[in-house]
Amino acid sequence: MNLSKTYTVDEAQKRLEQYCAYQERCHKEVTQKLYDMKMIPEARDQIIVHLLQHNFLNEERFAKAFVRGKFRIKKWGKQRLQLELKRKDINNTLITIALKEIDDVDYYETFNSLAERKFETIKASNTQKKRKKLADYLLYRGWESHLVYDKIRELIP
Structure with a gap:
């Protein structure tokens, strides 16, 4: 997309409708896109209101x-x-x-299979290094620390 091009409000609105229809977007992404398109604040507000009213943005x-x-x-x-x-x-x-979209059973099953799969791939011979690698991997992915440390105690006694 050529960002040096200038857009009328209608052109920008059509582009943003397509942008939002392609995949779900948040307000921040849409605002950034309008900013990148060099739209003035009044036009940005007008387009965002249009996208909200027509359910492109939710x-x-x-x-x-x-x-x-x-x-x-x-x-x-x-x-x-x-x-x-x-x-x-x-x-x-x-x-x-x-x-709440995540089912608790799925959540724990996913966590357990992810932890066990990663544990199988860790080559470190030192127990402490194994624990650290597994903990770092799971914590980076955003799993709760109590789950991570309980699983490590289970897998690496």
Whole structure:
């Protein structure tokens, strides 16, 4: 996309409709896109209101889709999901609602299989190094520390 081009409000609106229709977006991404398109603040506000009214932009729907996708594909834990949503300026109420999209049974099954799979691949001979590598891996992905340390005690006595 050529960002030095100038857009009329209608052109920008059409582009943003396509942008939002392609995949769920949050307000921050849309605002950034409009800013990159060099739209003036009044036009940005007008376009965002249009996208909200026509349901192209829905923060709750975005948060839910984000949580489902990152959990299922990247196997992120709730801590990481929460952090990433906060980085996208999603409010805490919506984050709480979105995290309910993850079934508890799926959550623990995913955590256990992820931990066990990673444990199998760790080559370190030193027990302490094994523990650290597994902990770092799981904590980076946003799994709760109590889960991580309980699992490490289970796998590496």
